[in-house]
Amino acid sequence: MRVEENIDLSNFLSFSNEVVAKEVYFVSSVAELQSVLNQVDDPIILGGGSNMLFTNSNVQRTVVKIEILGIEILVKEENYDLIAVGAGENWHNFVLWSIENNYSGLENLSLIPGTVGAAPIQNIGAYGVELKDVLHSVEAYDRESKSLKTFHVSECEMAYRESMFKTKHKGRFVITDIVLKLQKANHSYNTSYGAIEEFLEKKGEKDYSAKSISEAVIAIRSSKLPDPKQLGNAGSFFKNPIIRKSTYQDLLRSFPNMPSYNVDDHLVKIPAAWLIDQCGWRGKRVGETGCYIGQALVIVNYGKATGEEIFTHAMNVKSSVLNKFGIEIIPEVNIFQ
Ligand SMILES: Cc1cc2nc3c(=O)[nH]c(=O)nc-3n(C[C@H](O)[C@H](O)[C@H](O)COP(=O)(O)OP(=O)(O)OC[C@H]3O[C@@H](n4cnc5c(N)ncnc54)[C@H](O)[C@@H]3O)c2cc1C
Missing domain, CATH: 3.30.465.10 (Uridine Diphospho-n-acetylenolpyruvylglucosamine Reductase; domain 3)
Incomplete structure (x- = not known):
């Protein structure tokens, strides 16, 4: 089994932000996985890195990259x-x-x-x-x-x-x-x-x-969608919020164009991209990060953004949606702090 120390993870993450991991085990069989997990207490499991954001540029936990094929x-x-x-x-x-x-x-x-x-x-x-x-x-x-x-x-x-x-x-x-x-x-x-x-x-x-x-x-x-190889991103940063139909009816009085999709008799799903767009974030760049012009739900790394910068931007987007609509949007991306 391959083990590497002090390895730069940016090539393994679709956000491509610089992150150094103390050690990475590359496991290609169940037996290898079992052996690592018997030695390591609190590993971070890494697949293709397309739904992860590390907010700290030094990862002290052991990373286990899953390479089991077949x-x-x-x-x-x-x-x-x-x-x-x-x-x-x-x-x-x-x-x-x-x-x-x-x-x-x-x-x-x-x-x-x-x-x-x-x-x-x-x-x-x-x-x-x-x-x-x-x-x-x-x-x-x-x-x-x-x-x-x-x-x-x-x-x-x-x-x-x-x-x-x-x-x-x-x-x-x-x-x-x-x-x-x-x-x-x-x-x-x-x-x-x-x-x-x-x-x-x-x-x-x-x-x-x-x-x-x-x-x-x-x-x-x-x-x-932007290709992560050209512009770092993790797809949709937030999940589409699901709210009560009665809350939606109230919101329609102030925001008559708010779109929704039926979930069941009591709940509707609101496109998070619309909410973020209405707060003026679409296409807005903040330093090295921002919301993608073609799809506000996608937060991008223009090249040199740190994980912390991306996270701070995401939290600012979340706060402004909460302030304007009273709706909490929850990250879909897995955050490692
Ligand atoms: C451009 C773009 C578009 C996307 N579009 C979509 C979309 O349309 N629909 C959608 O659902 N998602 C989408 N995503 C998100 C992403 O592709 C998915 O969530 C995908 O399943 C993540 O796979 P990964 O191997 O990269 O996971 P990683 O990012 O490596 O890991 C994601 C989470 O799963 C855990 N994990 C990974 N592998 C394992 C394992 N073997 N066992 C236990 N835990 C594990 C990690 O610890 C982490 O918490 C998109 C992402 C990008 C960048």
């Missing part, structure tokens, strides 16, 4: 297969693999950065699909009982950008692999969200396939 078809049924994927596999590469192998289910989740093992942590989602829709189970190492456990998706408490791995069991489980249930016949597609249908119609595509939908998602995402 794709295995476990069960073959008439219409679907169960496929196990190592936590260290690149998510988007796995989506492409699934499409090349004639599976459907993951096409709407194309181009989400990061690793397979981090996908259940916040139940990744995009274009009307969430991981939980295709997840069968999660295999994880329990740091408390020092043993491997398997959780069926129904036990993972998955919700909008949330799971028990991010809430009540934060930091306890290290995901080693996940099992997905992917369709191989009787495919059905979800094209109703965002501009997917419009994009496919413009291209003259009538018979949708996982491949054509994935290509549409890739094109739409690339036109909207």
